[in-house]
Amino acid sequence: MKWSPRVKPTKIRRLYRAARLGLHDDDLLQTVGWELYGRCADIAAVADVYRDGLVPCPQCSTKIKRQIDPLFHASDGGTHENWFHCPHCTQRLLWRDCRESLRESPRCLDCYALLDGVEELRCSCGKEWNRKAYRRSVRTRVRLPCPHCGLMVRKPTDEATGQRVRHRRPQPEIECPKCQAAAFHVRGNIECSACGYKRRWRDYRKSLKKRDERLECANCGQKFRWQVWRKSARSLRTGNPKPAREFVERWPKCRTPKARMIQIDRLLQALHGRGALAPLFIVGDARNIREMLDEFASQV
Ligand SMILES: [Zn+2]
Ligand SMILES: [Zn+2]
Ligand SMILES: [Zn+2]
Ligand SMILES: [Zn+2]
Ligand SMILES: [Zn+2]
Structure with a gap:
């Protein structure tokens, strides 16, 4: 790039x-x-x-379009998800929305101001994190700012979300990693009916994250790796x-x-x-x- x-x-x-x-x-x-x-x-x-x-x-x-993102977002097609409402602004949220918005635009976990920096994240209020520590913190905290209003919300517990919503999304196209036939996300596994490949969905997602994500331009045919692109940017x-x-x-x-x-x-x-x-x-x-x-x- x-x-x-x-x-x-x-x-x-x-x-x-x-x-x-x-x-x-x-x-x-x-x-x-x-x-x-x-x-x-x-x-x-x-x-x-x-x-x-x-x-x-x-x-x-x-x-x-990135390959992995759609998989991550639609990963739970047909399962229950813990929707909850922000008690302050009443927006409907998933806990991972709170986390992802901070991963994309890191904000201070105290005052919610946008953080500056690439490796060292700094807030105008004086708080500092290195990126790794920040990510860890976002992953483990049970209180994070609402991505809509910025006020703190608490991670919902399974019991607390009485109104678990079942929602079905059309299954995303998943390729069997072994034979490239269409595979399916069934009961927490990825399964391919063509070759019999079966693996826990969670492990599959993890391996995708680590694996090189190869992208191909539909317009000019250029092939490149997301990891290389990300590094260059x-x-x-x-x-x-x-x-x-x-x-x-x-x-x-x-x-x-x-x-x-x-x-x-x-x-x-x-x-x-x-x-x-x-x-x-x-x-x-x-x-x-x-x-x-x-x-x-x-x-x-
Ligand atoms: Zn969903
Ligand atoms: Zn701050
Ligand atoms: Zn809110
Ligand atoms: Zn297969
Ligand atoms: Zn191109």
Whole structure:
């Protein structure tokens, strides 16, 4: 996957130096702006992948549905599920919705603010986790924020959900791992009637998770592995893609040098003070970039 590079701080400095003198160097504005745009577009695209389960083809950018996700979501076709209602906002929830939403956009388990960082997750309230510890915590906690309203909800116990809902979904297409015939999810097992293959569904799902997920683009035929894609996108992943999305939306609409400067400044301000977020956009470590952004902030 070819990603846009991060923007060099020297260019950004030149921009602000000119602005301080009341000059708008439009060539430079355009250069920096479009570089930021490329990077923002990539950050937003990566965030989309984790939200929608659609991966852009590395060759032609056609969106490809991930293989594993549909299996996970429909894994319980025909079984009981523990629906419950958020006591605060009354939305109907599954416990795994609470967990998954945190896996995709990590939030502080104390104050529910979005966390910054890739490996080290930080909250503006001062809490910190490394990613592993955070995941473990999300997995084991019995109180998590509701993905809709953010207030804490308690994991339902089996007895507590009197209103267990039985719902049948059409069975997803499952391929027998042995003979590739259509297999079925029956009574907690995956079973293939063609070759007699049978395995516990839970183990099957686990093995899928570990196994390479191979994706193929329907448009250009490109084949690639999800694991490789995910690794290549690692430095673009954030729980807070909002500043990037906004820039992508607004930058192309800027018609004057002044409007362009304002838009760039708005993005940088959104990154300012958000520690680990800025190095996703700009070359450098969090501290250097913060010092630069401090200067700009005092300039205005
Ligand atoms: Zn279901
Ligand atoms: Zn917090
Ligand atoms: Zn709620
Ligand atoms: Zn089979
Ligand atoms: Zn393609």
